[in-house]
Amino acid sequence: MGKLGSVAAVAGGIGLVALALAGWTRQPAVQGGASVTGKVKFTGKAPANPVIDMTEEPKCKAKYTAPAREQIVEVNPNGTLADVFVYVKSGLPASYKAPAPTGPVTLDQDGCRYHPHVFGILVGQTLAIKNSDGILHNIKAKGTKNRPFNISQPTTMTSERTFTASEVMVPLECNVHGWMHAWVGVLPHPFFGVSGTDGSYAIRGLPPGTYTIEAWHEKYGTQTATVTVTGSETKTGDFSFAAK
Amino acid sequence: MKADRTALLAAVLLSVYPAIRLSAQDTTAGKNVYVKWCAGCHGETGAGDGPAASTMLPRPRNFTGAVYKVRTTASGQLPTDADLMRAIDDGLPGSAMPAWKGRLSDGERRDVMAYLKTFSSFFADTSQHIAALTFSKEPGGGAGAAALKEGRLFYDSIGCRKCHGDQGHGDGPSAPTLKDDAGFPIYAADLHQSWRFRGGPTAADIYRRLRTGLDGTPMPSFSDLIDQKFLTDEQLWRLAQYVRSLSPAETPEVRDVIHAAQIAGALPAAPDDSAWARLDRYWFPLVGQVIRKPRWFAPAVSGVWVQAVHNGRELALRVSWDDRSQSPDTAWLAFERRVLETMASDDSSPPPSAAEPWPDQLAVQFPRHIPDGMERPYFLMGAATDPVYQWRWTSQPRRAVAGLARGIDQFDALPSAPAAQAVYDHGEWRVVFTRALATPDTANDVQLATGRAIPVAFFAWDGSDGEHGSRMAVSTWYFLALDRPTPASVVVSPLIAMVVTLGLGMLVIVRAQRRGGQGGQGGRGAGRRSGV
Numbered sequence: 001m002g003k004l005g006s007v008a009a010v011a012g013g014i015g016l017v018a019l020a021l022a023g024w025t026r027q028p029a030v031q032g033g034a035s036v037t038g039k040v041k042f043t044g045k046a047p048a049n050p051v052i053d054m055t056e057e058p059k060c061k062a063k064y065t066a067p068a069r070e071q072i073v074e075v076n077p078n079g080t081l082a083d084v085f086v087y088v089k090s091g092l093p094a095s096y097k098a099p100a101p102t103g104p105v106t107l108d109q110d111g112c113r114y115h116p117h118v119f120g121i122l123v124g125q126t127l128a129i130k131n132s133d134g135i136l137h138n139i140k141a142k143g144t145k146n147r148p149f150n151i152s153q154p155t156t157m158t159s160e161r162t163f164t165a166s167e168v169m170v171p172l173e174c175n176v177h178g179w180m181h182a183w184v185g186v187l188p189h190p191f192f193g194v195s196g197t198d199g200s201y202a203i204r205g206l207p208p209g210t211y212t213i214e215a216w217h218e219k220y221g222t223q224t225a226t227v228t229v230t231g232s233e234t235k236t237g238d239f240s241f242a243a244k
Numbered sequence: 245m246k247a248d249r250t251a252l253l254a255a256v257l258l259s260v261y262p263a264i265r266l267s268a269q270d271t272t273a274g275k276n277v278y279v280k281w282c283a284g285c286h287g288e289t290g291a292g293d294g295p296a297a298s299t300m301l302p303r304p305r306n307f308t309g310a311v312y313k314v315r316t317t318a319s320g321q322l323p324t325d326a327d328l329m330r331a332i333d334d335g336l337p338g339s340a341m342p343a344w345k346g347r348l349s350d351g352e353r354r355d356v357m358a359y360l361k362t363f364s365s366f367f368a369d370t371s372q373h374i375a376a377l378t379f380s381k382e383p384g385g386g387a388g389a390a391a392l393k394e395g396r397l398f399y400d401s402i403g404c405r406k407c408h409g410d411q412g413h414g415d416g417p418s419a420p421t422l423k424d425d426a427g428f429p430i431y432a433a434d435l436h437q438s439w440r441f442r443g444g445p446t447a448a449d450i451y452r453r454l455r456t457g458l459d460g461t462p463m464p465s466f467s468d469l470i471d472q473k474f475l476t477d478e479q480l481w482r483l484a485q486y487v488r489s490l491s492p493a494e495t496p497e498v499r500d501v502i503h504a505a506q507i508a509g510a511l512p513a514a515p516d517d518s519a520w521a522r523l524d525r526y527w528f529p530l531v532g533q534v535i536r537k538p539r540w541f542a543p544a545v546s547g548v549w550v551q552a553v554h555n556g557r558e559l560a561l562r563v564s565w566d567d568r569s570q571s572p573d574t575a576w577l578a579f580e581r582r583v584l585e586t587m588a589s590d591d592s593s594p595p596p597s598a599a600e601p602w603p604d605q606l607a608v609q610f611p612r613h614i615p616d617g618m619e620r621p622y623f624l625m626g627a628a629t630d631p632v633y634q635w636r637w638t639s640q641p642r643r644a645v646a647g648l649a650r651g652i653d654q655f656d657a658l659p660s661a662p663a664a665q666a667v668y669d670h671g672e673w674r675v676v677f678t679r680a681l682a683t684p685d686t687a688n689d690v691q692l693a694t695g696r697a698i699p700v701a702f703f704a705w706d707g708s709d710g711e712h713g714s715r716m717a718v719s720t721w722y723f724l725a726l727d728r729p730t731p732a733s734v735v736v737s738p739l740i741a742m743v744v745t746l747g748l749g750m751l752v753i754v755r756a757q758r759r760g761g762q763g764g765q766g767g768r769g770a771g772r773r774s775g776v
Contacts, residue, residue: 136403
């Protein structure tokens with residue numbers, strides 16, 4: 001299923017890139033290089049996300065006007081799929097050296113949900129795990145290539161951890177609130193993005209080369225595509241996931 | 245010259261006495277030990293999937309991920325060799341993992357520890373930091389009221405009750421949702437049974453678990469709270485001491501004879517009558533019913549506390565047991581389904597049915613007639629030709645009936661139902677049965693006489709654990725003695741007890757011999773699971 005549809009140069013992709021990169025996934029600034037941008041389409045009928053029973057947590061419940069739902073399949077109004085992690089799986093030259101991370105990536109526990117739900121981080125980059133709810137959360141990482149951790153956060157506080165090895169994806173969860181799940185892709189390079197509320201993603205600053213790009217979704221699995229870039233060109237790579 | 249001679253001597257010693265390398269760790273020798281003693285549960289490849297694994301909950305450790313519950317290292321870090329040796333040497337209470345000290349030599353245990361580290365590449369990764377945390381010494385005064393009050397304060401403020409429940413019985417609101425890293429259902433620890441804690445029962449053990457967490461389970465580490473000065477180290481100790489105070493000071497000893505004192509006047513018929521607090525209580529362990537199919541290897545009720553008192557006309561018997569759920573409880577249905585799925589690979593016939601909202605149940609069993617000798621009906625609910633007299637209590641409908649059981653499947657009610665009152669209090673059932681010592685139906689109802697050793701046995705079902713019918717927890721026969729107020733009892737009771745103890749001692753010896761003959765696999769499970 002790994003068709004990248006058509007890989008064509010698009011001049012005006014930069015705006016979308018900025019959108020997709022905004023917010024939580026703070027990546028090191030990458031100067032120059034090529035870009036791959038695209039949209040993650042969704043076809044078929046999206047399954048309804050389960051409603052969360054927050055009766056036990058009135059503080060969280062109060063943060064919602066409508067009943068909160070889990071974020072398993074987030075289909076955008078424009079028919080695209082959010083929370084798809086798109087990254088360079090292979091193709092980087094052996095000599096490639098990732099720039100040092102510029103700051104922490106923040107994962108916030110707010111309203112008994114994780115923000116963001118899917119994100120990327122560099123090997124060695126600080127993950128700041130914030131509890132904005134001020135009630136007991138535990139944050140557990142269940143990687144297999146990385147050592148796990150499981151931290152208790154019974155109050156408003158921030159804990160910091162790092163990952164030592166590439167791993168797509170490391171599941172994160174709270175056991176006090178069984179519905180809380182997040183996913184982090186740990187990579188040795190900054191060439192990743194997450195599809196946002198308009199379904200677009202962007203990978204910027206790529207050195208010239210031919211790459212395998214993979215798109216990962218927590219329910220629909222992975223798709224791969226191959227793209228070749230040179231100079232500072234921008235190529236489009238769309239993915240499409242179908243309801244099961 | 246001298247150095248040469250020493251080297252030569254060492255070489256000779258090494259070749260003649262291979263045992264001299266005891267201090268080293270030999271993974272080849274370790275593999276032999278592993279294959280022989282460990283693979284049955286932990287699997288040939290260390291994935292925790294040996295042939296016996298499917299009958300265990302919790303499941304045997306999967307070594308391939310190098311994720312270990314009981315450590316002295318920070319959350320997520322590899323265990324030290326000493327951590328691994330402790331689990332091998334002392335076993336893991338509350339699980340099927342036995343203590344291997346005494347069964348395997350020092351060298352064998354060290355070798356097998358070295359071998360199981362080879363199942364994961366993490367141990368060979370030199371960038372992994374393996375260092376025990378520095379633990380402070382336990383502050384004094386931990387058993388004092390002020391300290392316990394402070395500990396309780398933190399029990400509430402850091403949210404322990406979310407999983408372990410308001411009174412620590414493992415019945416918190418999140419308890420029914422808990423899974424381990426492999427997706428198997430996992431119980432929040434019942435903090436009233438410290439002898440079943442995997443990492444040990446002392447306040448120091450509990451403090452260490454709070455610092456390190458139990459990797460692979462929902463139990464997190466609280467070290468960050470100390471680092472960020474949300475809690476002081478001493479406050480974490482107070483919490484550990486409070487948790488320790490919830491269990492008896494000593495692991496309960498199993499005494500074979502329940503003594504029911506005689507009192508004058510009315511008996512305490514209510515479960516929370518203050519009179520019960522003054523009466524001695526007796527602990528009886530229960531194990532899964534693994535004789536008749538469908539068998540049950542995951543009993544939720546690990547034992548019952550029993551108290552008895554009589555007034556010459558009636559007997560009141562109080563049975564208390566820890567149960568995480570007041571079944572039927574729909575909040576536990578998904579958990580029950582996961583338990584049944586997890587245990588479904590047993591050779592049960594018929595296979596476990598779909599999860600249903602079963603009630604909780606308890607049965608108290610007597611023979612129909614008090615035997616003169618040691619002959620008693622079959623402990624597992626009698627037989628067609630030799631029935632037993634039982635009281636059966638259910639949580640829904642909330643009532644007790646009396647009847648004759650002729651094996652597990654046949655129960656014929658009798659009119660002599662005992663009066664029963666029950667309370668469910670934050671993860672604990674307390675049920676009081678009251679019945680006249682003598683009844684009109686002397687052929688079927690046990691006639692409870694003073695000064696006799698009355699055989700008694702107990703059965704429990706946790707509906708939310710999928711327990712129903714033969715999927716239950718069972719005890720063996722014990723004895724109930726209705727003491728007499730007359731001086732005669734001073735002589736008679738000890739005599740009875742002596743005879744009984746002697747008989748039981750013989751029984752234990754015979755059984756131990758039989759069990760010893762079962763060999764590795766059976767003997768291991770027998771410790772908790774099949775020691776019926």
